[in-house]
Amino acid sequence: MAAQSPSRRRLAAVAVALAVFAALLVHVAVSASAAVPPTPSGWSLVWSDDFNGSAGSPPSSADWIVDTGHAYPGGPGNWGTGEIQNYTSGSANLAQDGGGNLRITPQRSGSGEWTSARIETRRADFKPADGRVLRIEGRIQMPNVTGQAALGYWPAFWALGSPYRGNYWNWPGIGEFDIMENVNGINSVWGVLHCGVSPGGPCNETTGLGANRACPGSTCQEAFHTYRFEWDRGVSPNQLRWYVDGQQFHSVSQSQMDATSWADMTGHAGYFLLLNVAMGGAFPNALAGGGTPVAATVPGRPMVVDYVAVWQSGGSGPTNPPGGVDARSTIQAESYQAQSGTIVETTTDTGGGQNIGAIANGDWLRFDGVNFGSTAAGQFKARVASGAGAGVSGLVQVRLDSPTATPIGDFALADTGGWQSWRTVPANISGVTGTHTVYLTFSSGQPADFVNVNWFTFSTT
16 A cells, blocks of 8 residues: 555645546447446445546545555565556556546556556445345456456455554455456456465465356456455354355355454454456466466456445344444444545554544534434444643534534543544433434644544444
């Protein structure tokens, strides 16, 4: 991942090269884009991206982190897989096409260097509530290349456990769900689970527990297909399932491994999602029987992503609302829809991931569609930290539907012992039902930063 600078204001400058972008369209079967499907009855939409940005633009920086280089800073080289490309943020490798798709395109320079792109969601809390099913889905066309020309291509749509952020040496214990993998232009989709220890362990590392099948109808390379992963906490033992175009082809049961390995994989804050096209590495090399890419491998064939969406199953009870974000779930602060004055940074709190920082008087965070259900919530809790100096403190406030509405509750916070010294603080609030836009606002009698926020939640009492 590219190092993130903790400046309070970020400026984004995107240079669009039309000639370069036009080259992205070569060799790709053109297909009309499809919007994120309507939320099925009995489910709620957790998060989605339809990639409807202008031609040549990058994916939303509010939703995605663009990884660059040959490794995470301080992490294993070549991203831990032996892949050889240099990931960049340039539009030749990573761009929306103006037609509702994201294109990740490997390129080869005149000197022979391969470049490509890899992105990951800012949110790292994708996890089903107890008794629910989490459904992660993407509509994707793999790079349209086969045979010798495809050797080394390794497109993937996958998820990593949130504790990996900032550590990079705790794989595979924190879990990895490979929703869609493909190598060397083979007409097949692989679904794989990585867990436990390496080598060996309950997931047979470094191979993982996997299965594969041909794409239904048109090949994986010729057309879009829908790739879906389900994490089912509504059955006992819990189950993981993989689908292509609605057809299940792989599953793993909780009963297939020891309790500790399952807990290490599922007991943390959740997962973040990734999209990338690697070149070379252990998987394509193994299937090719030698090193890849080769001289015959052609550049410029993109993986085309129409949408990515996450849903959670549910009924109509107060802890299981029919739509929106469950107020009684753990709402990660960095999952805001809008903000003023804050930054996102890596946290050392339990579960890893990110927190919101640099919060001072007048700053705010907005969260849309928070569903409190029909039973009133009367308490608010937030995970907060502060390294503010002596005499510096402020209020963390909850407001509904407007950043200037009267707060329904608040609590005061001063120094907790450091900006990563976390504690959970409760506050009573006026009883709330229904669905609202929730604002966290921050008030202080002085201008200095006074609080960081990791997550918050609401409860009946």
